């Protein structure tokens with residue numbers, strides 16, 4: 379994939395886009411001049427790295443091509459908690475502080491709830507169905523309402539039986555084939571989301587799961603801020619695929635095909651089940667029976683339900699998977715943590731049953747591990763970009779309407795002023811209830827009116843994985859030729875990030891744990 383940086387530093391094909399660029403440059407000049415003249419009262423813009431002396435380029439050369447959150451964090455150390463950069467006339471604010479993110483994105487959410495247009499993903503790859511990328515307005519609010527309805531705190535507890543069943547099956551797989559822990563977790567998170575979302579029971583190498591994963595991967599890769607020139611020069615979206623240098627159109631076409639499969643195939647299956655009276659309880663079934671939650675117009679309601687179920691299973695599984703993988707990686711970096719956790723589990727729950735949600739209050743250390751896993755590495759390190767809908771002034775700085783607002787959630791979670799020793803995995807920091815530390819769930823799940831509506835469901839899944847895996851298994855470094863392998867904290871780039879595959883050894887704690895898993899699986903009802 380070409381990043382903006384690549385296009386301007388490496389790719390000769392850029393010259394072949396000349397025709398379109400001339401057109402685009404004219405509109406850009408107007409936009410830049412307009413932007414420049416728009417700082418009322420001569421207020422300064424927020425500070426940031428010095429832009430290029432070459433007109434229009436702005437900070438393109440400064441933009442990293444991967445792991446942007448780390449560079450943005452460094453910029454924060456150099457320039458302060460609120461930074462502004464400009465790329466071809468598009469202003470972008472990067473927030474590196476919890477206080478500033480709260481004051482802007484939460485307290486002023488009336489101004490900062492919009493999304494950037496993102497022509498690559500929304501128009502070319504046909505992801506407009508995803509309310510997470512829609513502009514703030516009446517349509518978006520309808521889509522958001524169905525999520526609030528299906529995944530508020532109370533409704534999310536209703537899904538716990540599905541989470542517990544699939545989790546028990548996960549423990550069995552970890553027992554019989556621990557080396558494939560990554561693939562087992564993937565199956566489990568997929569199974570949970572498909573059952574909760576659509577009432578669909580996945581099978582081995584499931585087609586719907588494959589579609590969801592491929593579509594989501596294509597989307598998050600394309601949605602990185604500045605990944606495609608067309609996001610800054612929307613006119614480029616009209617260039618045909620055969621045009622020399624327009625390789626982004628091929629990427630877009632492949633993404634579009636996946637998006638359409640994602641929207642249509644599972645929904646068609648679910649509607650058939652529903653019409654035949656065979657639908658299992660799910661988010662989809664509940665909405666089909668209560669269409670007025672989505673809209674008074676049944677056709678519009680059905681469209682919104684179709685979009686919501688596609689969003690749910692495109693975004694839900696991968697994020698929960700990534701946060702659980704982070705927890706496993708953390709156990710290799712902080713071995714003492716699992717000892718303390720296992721001592722707590724044995725003392726509170728005992729060894730003859732699995733921990734369940736009724737134990738949550740009594741397991742403060744497990745709860746602290748969940749919080750620390752959400753803080754230590756971020757599933758969505760830069761959040762999802764917001765956009766200023768009006769001009770604003772903050773701490774004497776001018777933020778013009780149209781500015782893209784990026785909360786560097788990774789940077790905020792590693793702010794030394796807030797979290798001491800931020801790169802260490804230390805659940806203890808969350809044990810003191812009086813502590814003024816921010817709860818990482820108020821960072822990892824985003825901000826204001828766009829805060830993640832699936833957060834209760836996600837936290838429930840992560841909690842169960844942490845509590846039950848630690849109750850039954852020891853997680854330790856795999857042994858290589860040179861002894862123990864403690865894998866580095868290497869994460870993928872993109873809007874969503876997860877650890878790169880790493881070896882690890884997952885073994886039952888003792889014979890009692892083996893029996894507990896076997897007994898728990900045997901006690902499960904045969905099917906849903």
Ligand code: HEM
Pocket residue numbers: 509510511522525529689690693694695697698701757758761762763764822823824825826827828829830831832833835836837
């Ligand atoms: C650990 C798991 C998860 C993490 C870390 C996470 C994180 C996020 C973040 C950072 C945002 C952007 C918020 C903002 O704009 O400020 C978001 C939005 C969203 N998430 Fe999640 N999420 C997770 C799981 C889920 C699940 C399980 C679902 C589905 C049930 C879900 C559905 C959504 C939707 C629909 C949006 C768009 C919200 C909007 O634009 O109004 N997420 N999530």
